[in-house]
Amino acid sequence: MSRQPVTTDDLVAAGAAAYETLSQIAEPQWQEKPPRMDWTRHVIASHICGALQFYATQLAVGSDRYTPTIRLDEAGIKSYERPGLVKSQTTLLAAVARGAAPGTRAWHPSGLPDSEGFLAIGCTEVLLHCWDAVQGTDLEFEGDSEISDRILRRIFPWAPTETPRWQTLLFVTGRADLEGHESPGEQWMWHSNLLDEWDGAEPRSDMWVKR
Numbered sequence: 001m002s003r004q005p006v007t008t009d010d011l012v013a014a015g016a017a018a019y020e021t022l023s024q025i026a027e028p029q030w031q032e033k034p035p036r037m038d039w040t041r042h043v044i045a046s047h048i049c050g051a052l053q054f055y056a057t058q059l060a061v062g063s064d065r066y067t068p069t070i071r072l073d074e075a076g077i078k079s080y081e082r083p084g085l086v087k088s089q090t091t092l093l094a095a096v097a098r099g100a101a102p103g104t105r106a107w108h109p110s111g112l113p114d115s116e117g118f119l120a121i122g123c124t125e126v127l128l129h130c131w132d133a134v135q136g137t138d139l140e141f142e143g144d145s146e147i148s149d150r151i152l153r154r155i156f157p158w159a160p161t162e163t164p165r166w167q168t169l170l171f172v173t174g175r176a177d178l179e180g181h182e183s184p185g186e187q188w189m190w191h192s193n194l195l196d197e198w199d200g201a202e203p204r205s206d207m208w209v210k211r
Contacts, residue, residue, distance in 0.1 A: 003150075003153045003154070004149075004150050004153075005116050005150065005154070006116050006119045006120040006123060006147075006150045006151060006154050007116075007119065007150075008094035008095075008097050008098050008119060009094075010119065010123055010147045010150060010151075011090050011093060011094045011097075011119050011122050011123050011126070012090055012091060012094050013144065013147065014090060014122075014123045014126040014127050014143070014144075014147060015086060015087045015089075015090025015091065015126055016087060016090075017127075017130070017141075017143070017144070018048075018083070018086055018087070018090075018126050018127070018130040018141075019083045019084065019086060019087040021130055021134060021139060021141045022045065022082065022083035022086065022130060022133060022134075023080075023083045024139055025041060025079075025083075025133065025134070025137060025139065026137075027079060027080055029041060029136075029137055030042045030045075030079030030080070030082075031079070032136070034132055034133060034134075034135040034136045034137075035135050035136050036135075037132060037135070041079070041133045042079050042082070044129050044132055044133045045079075045082035045083070045085070045086055045129075045133065046082070047125075047129065048086050048089070048125055048126055048129050048130075049082070049085050049086055049089045050071065051122070051125045052086075052089035052090060052092065052093045052122055052125065052126070053069060053071070053089055053092065053093075054069050055093050055108070055118045055121065055122050056089070056092050056093040056096045057069045057070075058106040058107050058108060058118070059093070059096050059097060059100055059104065059106045059115060059118050060096045060100075061106060062100065062101075062104045062105070062106050063106060063107060064105070064106070064107055064112055065107055066107050067106075067107070086126065090122065090126060093118065093119070093122050094119070097115040097116075097118060097119055100115045105117075105194075106118070108121070108192050109207065110189065110190065110191075110192040110205075110207065111191075111192040111193040112192070112193055113192040113193065114194060116154060117154065117155065117192045117193070117194075120150070120151050120154040120155045120190075120192075121155060121190060121192060123147060123151050124151055124155070124169075124173070124190065127143040127147075127148070127151075127169070128143075128169070128170075128173055128175065131143070131170070131175070132175075142166050143166045143169060144166075145164070145165040145166055146165070148165035148166045148168070148169045149165045151169060152165065152168060152169060152172070154195065155190035155191050155192060156169075156172045156190055156191070157191060157195060157198055158200075158201075158202045159171075159172050160178065160181060163178055171183065172184065172188060173188050174186055174187075174188045184202070184204065186206075187204040187205060187206060188204075188205075189203040189204060189205040189207065191203065
């Protein structure tokens with residue numbers, strides 16, 4: 001089956017799904033840490049927003065060097081307002097990706113993604129951290145299977161292809177087991193460069209340890 005690209009619609013859909021779920025988190029729970037996380041749910045949501053804004057800034061400039069980002073002014077932002085902020089930042093990155101010239105690539109600590117690469121890692125940030133945030137609550141969150149498949153084929157090309165898509169995305173990011181496969185643990189890494197630049201190996205990195 002030919003690979004379908006990650007699209008701006010995928011990122012917007014991920015943001016809408018996260019918004020719907022995160023909006024159901026009770027106010028006291030925002031200051032609590034989910035199981036096995038060093039961050040509170042408040043910090044998790046802040047991280048999602050900061051990451052998306054960072055990606056949008058890098059892609060808008062389109063340089064192979066780091067571009068400083070003006071951070072969101074978080075003063076006075078209440079926890080219950082953060083779901084809407086997450087959704088707004090997915091829309092921002094999607095708009096930048098739509099406007100980027102074909103072939104645009106930009107700096108990221110993991111390489112030089114193109115627009116699709118930034119959309120894929122943006123979707124990953126939103127979906128996985130939304131899943132992180134609801135752990136330890138009565139809420140459940142499951143990423144869309146088709147979006148998960150497109151993410152896997154773009155930035156995790158070594159991932160199994162015949163396994164449940166959302167479970168596999170959780171697996172390759174060290175969040176779940178997958179029968180018959182060895183977990184990457186905290187040293188998981190994505191491939192953000194162009195697919196034809198992948199060397200065929202499964203990368204490892206300490207970049208995400210303790211996230």
